[in-house]
Amino acid sequence: MNQTARIISIYAADTSGVCSALYEFGGMTVIHDASGCNSTYTTHDEPRWYDKKSMMFISGLTEKDAVMGNDDKFINDLIIAANELNPKFIALCASPLPAMIGTDLEAIAYAVENETCIPSFSVKTNGMNSYIYGIQNAFLELAKRFINAKSSSNSNIKSNIESTVIFDNKTSKIKVNILGMTPLDFPKKEYFDSLKSFIEDSGMILNACMGMETSLCEVENLADANVNLIVSSSGKPLGEYLYDKYIIPYVKGVPYGIGFAEKIKKSLILSANKKTCIDATKDLREKGRVAILGESVLSASLASALLLDKGIKADVLETVGEGDFEILKDFDISCDDEKILEDALKNYDTIIGDPLFKPICKGKNFIELPHEAFSGRCFTKNSPNLINTNISII
Amino acid sequence: MLKSISLNENKIPEGIKISEINFDNPFHDGLHYNPPARGVWNIVHTGMLIPEAHQIYVCAQGCLRGVILTAAEMNRMENMSWVALREKDMWNGEMESRVIEGCSHIVEEMDEHPKCILVYLSCMHLFEGCDFKVIANELKERYPDIDWVDCYMTPTMRKTFEPDVMMKKSLYSPIKKLDENKKFIGLIGCDRATDKSCEIYTLLDKANVKMWEITDCKTYEDYLSLGSASLLISYLPVVNYASMDLTKRLNIPHLPLDLSYDDEEIMSNLKSLAKALDLDETIADEITFETKKEAWESLERAKQTIGNTPIAIDASATPRPIGLALLLVKNGFNVSRIYLDAFGKKEKKAFDELCKLKPDIEIFPTMDPVMLKASDENTESEYLCIGQKSAYFCQSKRFVNIIEGGGMYGFDGIRHLGEMMIDAYLNEKDLKLTISHKGLACESCL
Numbered sequence: 001m002n003q004t005a006r007i008i009s010i011y012a013a014d015t016s017g018v019c020s021a022l023y024e025f026g027g028m029t030v031i032h033d034a035s036g037c038n039s040t041y042t043t044h045d046e047p048r049w050y051d052k053k054s055m056m057f058i059s060g061l062t063e064k065d066a067v068m069g070n071d072d073k074f075i076n077d078l079i080i081a082a083n084e085l086n087p088k089f090i091a092l093c094a095s096p097l098p099a100m101i102g103t104d105l106e107a108i109a110y111a112v113e114n115e116t117c118i119p120s121f122s123v124k125t126n127g128m129n130s131y132i133y134g135i136q137n138a139f140l141e142l143a144k145r146f147i148n149a150k151s152s153s154n155s156n157i158k159s160n161i162e163s164t165v166i167f168d169n170k171t172s173k174i175k176v177n178i179l180g181m182t183p184l185d186f187p188k189k190e191y192f193d194s195l196k197s198f199i200e201d202s203g204m205i206l207n208a209c210m211g212m213e214t215s216l217c218e219v220e221n222l223a224d225a226n227v228n229l230i231v232s233s234s235g236k237p238l239g240e241y242l243y244d245k246y247i248i249p250y251v252k253g254v255p256y257g258i259g260f261a262e263k264i265k266k267s268l269i270l271s272a273n274k275k276t277c278i279d280a281t282k283d284l285r286e287k288g289r290v291a292i293l294g295e296s297v298l299s300a301s302l303a304s305a306l307l308l309d310k311g312i313k314a315d316v317l318e319t320v321g322e323g324d325f326e327i328l329k330d331f332d333i334s335c336d337d338e339k340i341l342e343d344a345l346k347n348y349d350t351i352i353g354d355p356l357f358k359p360i361c362k363g364k365n366f367i368e369l370p371h372e373a374f375s376g377r378c379f380t381k382n383s384p385n386l387i388n389t390n391i392s393i394i
Numbered sequence: 395m396l397k398s399i400s401l402n403e404n405k406i407p408e409g410i411k412i413s414e415i416n417f418d419n420p421f422h423d424g425l426h427y428n429p430p431a432r433g434v435w436n437i438v439h440t441g442m443l444i445p446e447a448h449q450i451y452v453c454a455q456g457c458l459r460g461v462i463l464t465a466a467e468m469n470r471m472e473n474m475s476w477v478a479l480r481e482k483d484m485w486n487g488e489m490e491s492r493v494i495e496g497c498s499h500i501v502e503e504m505d506e507h508p509k510c511i512l513v514y515l516s517c518m519h520l521f522e523g524c525d526f527k528v529i530a531n532e533l534k535e536r537y538p539d540i541d542w543v544d545c546y547m548t549p550t551m552r553k554t555f556e557p558d559v560m561m562k563k564s565l566y567s568p569i570k571k572l573d574e575n576k577k578f579i580g581l582i583g584c585d586r587a588t589d590k591s592c593e594i595y596t597l598l599d600k601a602n603v604k605m606w607e608i609t610d611c612k613t614y615e616d617y618l619s620l621g622s623a624s625l626l627i628s629y630l631p632v633v634n635y636a637s638m639d640l641t642k643r644l645n646i647p648h649l650p651l652d653l654s655y656d657d658e659e660i661m662s663n664l665k666s667l668a669k670a671l672d673l674d675e676t677i678a679d680e681i682t683f684e685t686k687k688e689a690w691e692s693l694e695r696a697k698q699t700i701g702n703t704p705i706a707i708d709a710s711a712t713p714r715p716i717g718l719a720l721l722l723v724k725n726g727f728n729v730s731r732i733y734l735d736a737f738g739k740k741e742k743k744a745f746d747e748l749c750k751l752k753p754d755i756e757i758f759p760t761m762d763p764v765m766l767k768a769s770d771e772n773t774e775s776e777y778l779c780i781g782q783k784s785a786y787f788c789q790s791k792r793f794v795n796i797i798e799g800g801g802m803y804g805f806d807g808i809r810h811l812g813e814m815m816i817d818a819y820l821n822e823k824d825l826k827l828t829i830s831h832k833g834l835a836c837e838s839c840l
Contacts, residue, residue, distance in 0.1 A: 003477060003478040003479075003480060003492075003496065004475075004476070004477045004478070004496045004499050004500060005475060005476050005500075006475050006500050006503040006504065007471055007472065007474070007475065008471075009462050009463065009466055009471070010455060010458045010459055010462050010476060010478065011455070011459075012459055013454070013455040013456035013458075013459055014455075014456070015456050016456070016459065030425060033456075034517065034549040034550040034552065035426070035549035035552060035557075036456075036457060036460055036547075036549050037456055037457075038426060038427075038428040039428050039460065040456065040457075040459050040460030040463075042428050042430060043430075043432055043460070043463075043832060044459060044460065044463040045459070049430050050430045050771075050826055050830070051771065053766055053767070055763070055766060056428075057425040057426055057427055057763050058425065058426045058428075059425060059426075060423060060424070060425065060426045060761075061550060062550060062552070062553050063550045063551050063553065063554065064553070066521070066550060076424075077424035077425050078425065080398065080422070080424055080425075081424060081425045081763040081764075084400055084401060084763065084764050085401075085763060085764065085766070085767075095454075095456055095457075096453075096454040096456065096457070096479070096516075096517070096518055097517050097518065097521065097550055099481075100484055100518060100521060100522075101521070126454075126481060127454040127455060127456030127457065128454045128455055128456070128478070128479060128480050128481050129455065130455065339499075339503070356466060356471065359471065359472075375463070375466060376463045376466070376467075377467075377840065378463070378466050378467055378839050378840070379839075
């Protein structure tokens with residue numbers, strides 16, 4: 001039955017996605033929520049919480065304030081905290097109850113900004129969507145608010161369109177933004193380090209990362225890049241926005257393995273030169289007896305890498321229920337229902353997925369690939385780094 | 395008046411002196427911060443105490459995430475299922491059928507029916523005016539072999555009914571009246587086992603009475619045997635609502651024996667229990683003659699070891715942090731900080747006394763946003779802490795790792811606590827690793 005699971009886990013929600021996306025930019029992010037969203041996020045969805053401080057709070061909504069529509073309390077509490085902590089911006093998002101009673105977070109953000117002179121905005125959530133939805137909206141709102149006016153001037157856009165510079169990585173280096181990188185998909189800092197090394201070793205420059213090992217300055221400089229590397233569905237709307245508004249093209253894919261990493265490198269150069277958006281997985285997929293469960297861009301990238309490096313044909317079973325469906329092939333499946341997924345898995349010999357999928361993969365060769373957005377911190381320590389290296393899990 | 399703590403020039407939160415704080419409304423209740431101390435149990439941990447039971451949560455994805463992963467970390471996913479509410483469920487008038495059909499589907503997917511299923515409904519159901527009775531009746535009719543228990547994950551209601559209080563009521567709701575056993579009583583409200591060496595057990599031995607504790611139950615039948623108890627006792631405040639319900643439904647009297655660090659209150663409680671067990675009240679004096687002496691000796695040894703080291707206490711360690719602070723101050727310890735967000739009503743007497751004895755003890759709230767700045771992971775402090783939150787805020791590796799009193803009771807409990815303080819002082823713990831473990835004493839995959 002739809003929306004029901006007997007034994008498997010559930011993906012992180014949009015509210016956690018917002019917090020995860022905005023964690024490193026010096027702002028204050030507040031979930032309008034009674035209790036629970038904060039501890040869930042900081043326990044299970046945020047591996048940085050203990051070692052790297054960030055202003056992540058909840059409003060502490062009560063029954064009385066919800067029934068009476070007492071938004072003034074929330075506004076006052078935001079102002080008190082902001083005056084004490086002096087964040088660079090204030091972001092608000094809603095858990096299910098404020099969404100249900102129709103709390104106008106946009107108006108609250110407006111009121112808070114008027115009072116504090118701190119840039120404030122709301123990010124669309126309702127606690128009923130996946131983390132991807134939250135991250136996408138958070139990155140978009142942040143970028144719209146903070147991309148440097150100078151970079152985004154008409155002359156800059158025009159120069160992007162008319163650019164005849166040929167990027168050869170020798171005389172002229174390509175500046176790359178990484179879009180869609182949060183610990184929910186990339187839980188360890190070493191993933192960022194590997195991606196950065198991959199870009200630099202390819203003769204390119206990392207211009208900005210959304211959003212690990214980063215800062216608000218990088219958001220301001222987003223439009224200075226020549227190409228975006230979208231490493232998860234979470235970065236796709238921002239990539240499309242940057243293309244539409246600043247003519248910065250994007251390449252979709254995570255440089256897993258050796259062959260596929262090389263393919264992404266070439267795609268980045270091509271994309272930067274031709275100003276075209278490229279799905280790096282496009283011609284690298286064939287139907288097989290191996291199923292990869294998880295987020296669509298990461299899974300399609302792994303499938304492509306397996307084909308190139310090991311000749312293994314793998315299908316993607318997109319299990320979040322949200323994300324980039326365009327990257328999927330006809331033989332791939334999008335399914336967030338446990339029962340349907342269990343039935344679909346009967347067609348495969350080998351399953352690659354998060355260990356919490358294992359109970360519905362009985363009798364199959366199961367290869368564990370932990371995904372923070374699904375199993376939280378349960379298996380983080382076993383999470384392998386597959387970026388620009390030999391894939392040894394299979 | 396309400397106090398709002400603020401940052402000092404070095405951007406560190408400044409505590410408020412206990413003598414300057416309002417007992418009834420100590421702090422402004424604004425935005426909430428969540429420190430990374432995970433030992434305190436939640437409703438999932440508590441629900442898992444019922445042997446052979448299953449839990450189903452029906453709520454939004456954001457709410458499901460925390461409870462499902464609690465079970466995952468406990469390696470108990472086989473006892474956990476969920477039904478996710480989507481936006482359309484808020485408007486289509488099918489909230490009840492979503493619960494009924496979702497739970498039915500889950501039951502149909504099981505190889506064997508569990509003996510008991512806890513169904514957790516959420517704030518969304520509450521605000522929709524969802525008909526809980528319709529749900530319960532329909533599920534009972536469809537699956538009469540299962541005890542269906544309605545549970546609530548409604549944190550919006552926390553000012554009137556805390557989720558823990560509601561959970562404790564649900565925890566005992568499958569219990570039905572059985573033939574009374576005069577030599578059998580029940581201890582309710584404790585998630586963790588109570589020390590068998592404490593005076594409660596000594597009195598029970600004297601009266602030849604056995605005690606039911608949920609942590610001892612291996613089967614569902616063990617659990618249901620509480621229905622034959624002749625008396626219910628409790629010592630944690632969170633159980634009051636549950637005890638009222640049990641007393642009303644099963645007609646079993648309830649005797650509260652509040653956890654205390656006060657000599658007189660402990661003696662009074664033990665005498666009440668002796669009387670309820672048909673023992674001579676003087677027996678309480680007899681059995682505490684040695685334990686009381688041992689308690690003070692243990693504290694004396696702790697004092698000799700710990701010396702004038704500053705001590706911090708937090709409310710996750712015990713429901714009576716002020717009473718504990720008073721006990722320690724009276725015995726010469728240097729209690730400097732207490733971390734809590736509100737004072738328990740029964741702490742007023744200890745609070746007044748502590749204000750006079752040591753008015754400069756600093757009180758810190760744990761949830762105030764500025765507490766984000768309270769800990770500096772690069773600097774270890776000299777504090778000896780009692781409780782995980784105080785250990786985190788003080789960044790101390792020397793801490794007594796307990797929640798909700800740690801199963802320690804009476805003078806025996808004080809003796810045990812003194813020993814734990816010595817051990818904490820002498821043997822440093824890995825702070826991050828220890829407090830990251832969700833649900834103290836529960837199994838963990840981490």
